[in-house]
Amino acid sequence: MDNYKILFAGPVSAGKTTAITSVCATPPLTTEAQATDISRDSKTTTTVAMDYGTMQLLGIETLHLYGTPGETRFDFMWDILSKGSIGLVLLIDNTHPDPFSELHFFLRAFKKFIKKSRIVIGITKTDICVTPRINDYQAQLRNVLPNIPVFSVDARNQIDVALLIEALMVSLDLELAA
Amino acid sequence: MKVQKQSNDTPIEQSFIATCATPQKADYRPLKVALLDINERLENRLRYFFSDRCQGDYVVDVDPQSADICLIDLDGLRGKSYWAKHAEHQHNCPAILLSLHKTEVENAKWLQKPLQANLLHSELEKIREKLHLQQRQATPASLPNSSAETEVALSGHHQELRRKIKSLQAVLKKEEIRRAQLNVCRQGDNPPLLSEPADVPTRQISVGNQEIKTAVPFIGSTPDVDLDNETQRAWVQYDPKKFLIGRVQKAIKLAETSGRPVSISSSHGSITIVPMTREVLVEIDGQRLQSLASQPVNDDEYQLSVQDSVCDIPGQTHRRPVEAFVWELTLWTSLGRIPVNVSPNNTVIFKHWPNLTRLQIFPQATRIAALWAKQTHTLASTAQALEIPQRYVFSFFSAAHAIGLATTEEAISEEIASEENPVKSNSNRTLFRKILRQLSLH
Ligand SMILES: Nc1nc2c(ncn2[C@@H]2O[C@H](COP(=O)(O)OP(=O)(O)O)[C@@H](O)[C@H]2O)c(=O)[nH]1
Ligand SMILES: [Mg+2]
Numbered sequence: 001m002d003n004y005k006i007l008f009a010g011p012v013s014a015g016k017t018t019a020i021t022s023v024c025a026t027p028p029l030t031t032e033a034q035a036t037d038i039s040r041d042s043k044t045t046t047t048v049a050m051d052y053g054t055m056q057l058l059g060i061e062t063l064h065l066y067g068t069p070g071e072t073r074f075d076f077m078w079d080i081l082s083k084g085s086i087g088l089v090l091l092i093d094n095t096h097p098d099p100f101s102e103l104h105f106f107l108r109a110f111k112k113f114i115k116k117s118r119i120v121i122g123i124t125k126t127d128i129c130v131t132p133r134i135n136d137y138q139a140q141l142r143n144v145l146p147n148i149p150v151f152s153v154d155a156r157n158q159i160d161v162a163l164l165i166e167a168l169m170v171s172l173d174l175e176l177a178a
Numbered sequence: 179m180k181v182q183k184q185s186n187d188t189p190i191e192q193s194f195i196a197t198c199a200t201p202q203k204a205d206y207r208p209l210k211v212a213l214l215d216i217n218e219r220l221e222n223r224l225r226y227f228f229s230d231r232c233q234g235d236y237v238v239d240v241d242p243q244s245a246d247i248c249l250i251d252l253d254g255l256r257g258k259s260y261w262a263k264h265a266e267h268q269h270n271c272p273a274i275l276l277s278l279h280k281t282e283v284e285n286a287k288w289l290q291k292p293l294q295a296n297l298l299h300s301e302l303e304k305i306r307e308k309l310h311l312q313q314r315q316a317t318p319a320s321l322p323n324s325s326a327e328t329e330v331a332l333s334g335h336h337q338e339l340r341r342k343i344k345s346l347q348a349v350l351k352k353e354e355i356r357r358a359q360l361n362v363c364r365q366g367d368n369p370p371l372l373s374e375p376a377d378v379p380t381r382q383i384s385v386g387n388q389e390i391k392t393a394v395p396f397i398g399s400t401p402d403v404d405l406d407n408e409t410q411r412a413w414v415q416y417d418p419k420k421f422l423i424g425r426v427q428k429a430i431k432l433a434e435t436s437g438r439p440v441s442i443s444s445s446h447g448s449i450t451i452v453p454m455t456r457e458v459l460v461e462i463d464g465q466r467l468q469s470l471a472s473q474p475v476n477d478d479e480y481q482l483s484v485q486d487s488v489c490d491i492p493g494q495t496h497r498r499p500v501e502a503f504v505w506e507l508t509l510w511t512s513l514g515r516i517p518v519n520v521s522p523n524n525t526v527i528f529k530h531w532p533n534l535t536r537l538q539i540f541p542q543a544t545r546i547a548a549l550w551a552k553q554t555h556t557l558a559s560t561a562q563a564l565e566i567p568q569r570y571v572f573s574f575f576s577a578a579h580a581i582g583l584a585t586t587e588e589a590i591s592e593e594i595a596s597e598e599n600p601v602k603s604n605s606n607r608t609l610f611r612k613i614l615r616q617l618s619l620h
Contacts, residue, residue, distance in 0.1 A: 149531040150531065153535055157292065160535045
């Protein structure tokens with residue numbers, strides 16, 4: 001069902017494919033190809049169309065998780081995949097030389113979507129690079145998009161990713177209940 | 179005013195539960211898991227995993243002798259000797275061994291780190307099955323276990339389940355999806371992640387509003403009060419200065435001003451605040467710390483001293499980020515109460531969401547944060563709006579207040595007033611100040 005579609009976005013190597021894999025019980029469908037944009041971390045493949053996986057919630061309903069391709073040459077996919085999504089999980093790689101500019105870039109790219117939906121932000125690879133800290137991200141967001149959940153997330157860790165999704169779901173729930 | 183919680187099973191919930199309920203399991207009880215040489219971070223995660231994903235089916239047991247299952251980290255300093263001891267003396271108690279690199283073990287299950295929740299869950303479930311089988315063979319006509327403990331644990335699952343269903347329902351209502359589509363209980367091969375209703379015995383449905391047993395160490399069990407009534411208000415207030423948390427906050431302040439490590443020493447062990455790394459070195463084990471946290475301190479019980487360097491003895495000290503430590507210690511102290519130095523009837527000012535993946539989480543925490551992020555509320559109106567006992571709100575508020583993320587309206591002006599008192603300036607103040615300024619240090 002479209003209504004349970006959740007979108008994962010963020011730059012190449014932020015951990016989108018990994019995060020979806022962590023919470024999906026079966027291996028998600030991914031469309032990997034050779035990366036051209038940036039291949040830091042010796043990461044040679046990148047998602048070109050999308051990742052797709054399902055996460056069973058409560059045994060009664062299924063969340064459909066879609067990972068967008070990180071490279072900007074595929075940004076036309078972002079709009080396509082946004083359609084019908086109820087929320088956005090934005091992952092930012094803390095080891096990037098300028099993660100704040102990545103953050104603002106993606107917030108701008110998804111501006112329209114964020115306006116009518118809910119967003120949560122996961123900062124990945126904080127085990128490799130501790131700064132900037134979560135408070136610094138919150139300070140960046142204060143004037144742009146206050147009051148949204150920003151968590152340290154290891155995309156390989158199921159509980160981290162699940163908690164991020166839970167924060168999205170409860171925010172959405174309150175939004176809709178209002 | 180008292181918040182009355184009521185049970186309101188809607189048709190969807192009823193039909194859902196009816197579809198998914200399995201035949202009654204007479205021998206159900208939470209299994210006790212001993213964590214041996216598991217580091218604190220993993221321990222916190224496991225506790226959360228046991229209470230959330232496993233719905234309280236497993237609880238942490240500090241005593242390996244009484245545990246049903248032992249979980250041993252072979253990469254830990256003493257992991258291998260624990261395992262040797264276990265294999266020799268406790269071969270009847272099933273063990274799960276963890277390590278980064280593949281290890282051949284006999285008579286135990288090995289799982290690779292980083293730990294996959296799915297694999298761990300399925301191993302635990304296999305052990306549960308086996309234990310049940312043994313138990314049934316040993317006592318073929320065993321009576322249903324109806325101890326109060328079991329009831330609470332089970333109804334905890336149930337309440338959590340109902341909460342999640344409710345929240346999902348709200349989403350569905352707005353999205354105008356037909357109810358009929360909901361009633362199909364999909365029981366695919368994939369284990370659901372957030373909550374699993376599969377094992378809720380039907381007999382538990384009538385046990386209404388009790389809470390998750392595993393949350394009690396953080397939430398306490400204080401009933402709701404009328405915050406306008408002075409006598410009742412006093413029941414839910416505590417003075418942080420009279421507890422260990424007060425000493426810790428004093429030490430943090432001292433570490434901030436001196437720019438040097440500060441130790442709190444006592445006969446129980448020491449706690450050292452290291453400003454450079456924003457860490458706390460704790461020499462007291464978790465269980466002990468938890469009980470110390472809730473007891474009022476004597477004047478000479480803890481001594482503060484500024485250190486020249488830190489002494490980190492591997493195996494004896496846990497390193498923890500200051501924020502996570504203060505958050506958890508506050509939960510253990512607050513037990514569902516609020517600090518005396520805030521005005522309980524004023525609006526809550528919420529700075530931003532806490533970094534919940536790195537803090538001890540408990541039921542309702544995400545909902546309270548989401549509500550405060552969206553609307554202004556008082557403490558009492560938060561509990562009402564979310565239809566939850568006040569103690570959840572009070573605990574969350576206390577913890578968020580301790581790390582500088584929440585306060586009430588009046589308290590802010592008090593803080594400003596106290597800031598006007600000139601503080602001795604010190605050139606050693608570092609970046610650490612930034613985070614410390616946010617910690618509540620009064
Ligand atoms: N150390 C570490 N590695 C991570 C973390 N999150 C993701 N990774 C790794 O980062 C790499 C890139 O992840 P991937 O999911 O392919 O990124 P995507 O391009 O956003 O889909 C993978 O090797 C992940 O295992 C993290 O928090 N810490
Ligand atoms: Mg990818």
